Amino acid sequence: MKKMFVYRTLNLLLPAVFFVLTSCVAQNEELSLRSKDNFNKISLSLTKDGKLSYKVFRKDKTIIEDSPLGLVFENQDFSSGLVVENVSAVEEKREKYELKVANNKVADHVFKSKSVMFKNKQGTIMTIDLIAGEQGVAFRYRFADKEKEPRILKNELTGFHIEQKAKGWLQPYNKAGDYTPGYEDFYINVKPGDPISGARGESVGWCMPALFNVNNTQNWVLIAESGTDGSFPGCHLAPDSKDGIYSIAFAKNDEKFTLPLPDKGTAYPQSNLPWTMPWRVIMIGDKAGDILLSTMITDLAPASKITDTSWIETGKAAWSWWSHPEDFTPEMYKKFTDVSASFGFKYTLFDAGWEKANKDGKIIDHALSKGVKPLVWGYSSEYFDPEKRKKRFKELADMGVKGVKIDFWCSDRQEVMAALQSVFEDAAKEHLLVNLHGTTMPRGWHRTWPNFVTAEAILGTESYFYEPRFPEKAAEQNTVLPFTRNVAGPADYTPFALTFRKYTRLNTAAHELAMTMIYTSGIIHFADSEEVFASLSDDLKTLFKEMPATWDKTECIIGEPGKAIVLSRQKDNLNYIVGINGTNVSQPISIDLKKYAKGFSKFKIISEGKDPLMEFKVESFPVTSKWQYNLVPKGGFIIQFIK
Known part of the structure; x- marks a missing residue:
């Protein structure tokens, strides 16, 4: 009788248990x-x-x-x-x-x-x-x-x-x-x-x-x-x-x-x-x-709200602030405009203090006469009020300005998020590019507003003025930021700073050069003096002239945050491999160059010279499937494939 009771009870319970289980599974899937x-x-x-x-x-x-x-x-x-x-x-x-x-x-x-x-x-x-x-x-x-x-x-x-x-x-x-x-x-x-x-x-x-x-x-x-x-x-x-x-x-x-x-x-x-x-x-x-x-x-961001984007051009710019932070004379701004012109850069950036120089020396007119597009600095509060912002944008556009670097937002409050959307929109109406500094992290806005071409929100090269720990930590940070900050949106790191500032750089010159092609930014603002640019070899000058500011295709060959990063970069008929070491020890790497060199028979590599902190070495080799290289501590390299 007990067995019969258990059997009958199980027959009654099993359908109920099955129903509960299947219902849970169904809800989980739902x-x-x-x-x-x-x-x-x-x-x-x-x-x-x-x-x-x-x-x-x-x-x-x-x-x-x-x-x-x-x-x-x-x-x-x-x-x-x-x-x-x-x-x-x-x-x-x-x-x-x-x-x-x-x-x-x-x-x-x-x-x-x-x-x-x-x-x-x-x-x-x-x-x-x-x-x-x-x-x-x-x-x-x-x-x-x-x-x-x-x-x-x-x-x-x-x-x-x-x-x-x-x-x-x-x-x-x-x-x-x-x-x-x-x-x-x-x-x-x-x-x-x-x-x-x-x-x-x-x-x-x-x-x-x-x-x-x-x-x-x-x-x-x-x-x-x-x-x-x-x-x-x-x-x-x-x-x-x-x-x-x-x-x-x-x-x-x-x-x-x-x-x-x-x-x-x-x-x-x-x-x-x-x-x-x-x-x-x-x-x-x-x-x-x-x-x-x-x-x-x-x-996941909204699609572009700008119908005609043909006027939005990526490019490179020289700027004077990093090498001459206290010099606001018309002569200095003009000198860096001439640097941009000599390298074929599309832009020149006039940072804080430019208004007085333009009044006395017509620095904007000088840039336009050289075929270089001027970008100008502004303080965030000048662009916060809607009517003042629209008026200012129109004034700048009428002057011939092509973009604004707006600094010191320093807030994530809802009012600021709203103001930034209006900044992008109002700037677009005047065909002005936008670069945000002292600002929040981008959140997909460069798709919605393609005139938003770059932003700071990054511990960049200016830190050699302000942060004593930066020289020791910079190389490591440079191999973390491409997997974090730069995924969120374009990053204005202001790379290539060879001149020593308050806190002495420890990364090699080749590492600093490679940084120009590691980060993605709609405008690359190169940080150094006209003397440094003038001292570059013909190979380096050609690289600066040809270097794109954005890419058609990128592959991550080596990606180890905090240790090393090596990228394959392509734009039109230009083909590069660029890498940096984020550590204090040498790192051997091996790459099948033939995989990335279709249509190319040779490559040129730019690496450390006799004085690794200041000098470069340029060598050419035939493309090989078993290329081996030793990344020196805090070092870097750029490979350019050539016909």
């Missing part, structure tokens, strides 16, 4: 999304009390562990008590476009997308849009309803749970000050959970993009955001990463030292509905080079 190649997956889940979380997988191995999602408004709570209201069908979308400034001129990627609607206890709907592609996954919060009164967001629960044994490269987010936040700190090698240490100043969080090597070093992850507009502040990561969870943090109210921003007590995001928030982007790669070449940030 709340998940895979990329078309099936490699990358994002999966949402709800606890019994309606708390929302997500996980990210690559090839079914966990990349981002269970991480929180949710929003808390002043009058609405989406942190718990959520239920699934609706799940859309999976759609396939293709993003194919060209970038003015890029590692690869054409981006062409297919994404799967899905939207999941959740209802909170108050009966209000929150939608989460999911995206999955071959380069990673992303999600964003969206509210489709219409409301006249603005909603104020007090907390975003979004976190990124990184395994404890992962290795990270993160930049501290500096506390507000005269020149901060400006994304000009060192990228620090950390483990998840580590507190902030070694920052250049007091810091209140970590910057995005944030790079991690996860899954027993088998995968690379870059956490970033895209599509930030005037409806949201720029975000960073909170300083406390307990248990490896890095949480979204908003810009601070006190980020207002350089701009006429009100003291609101708080700087919470606020907007009327409908409200579409920025993408939270998780780029994934099997190699660090996959991250370097990723275009997910621009893939």
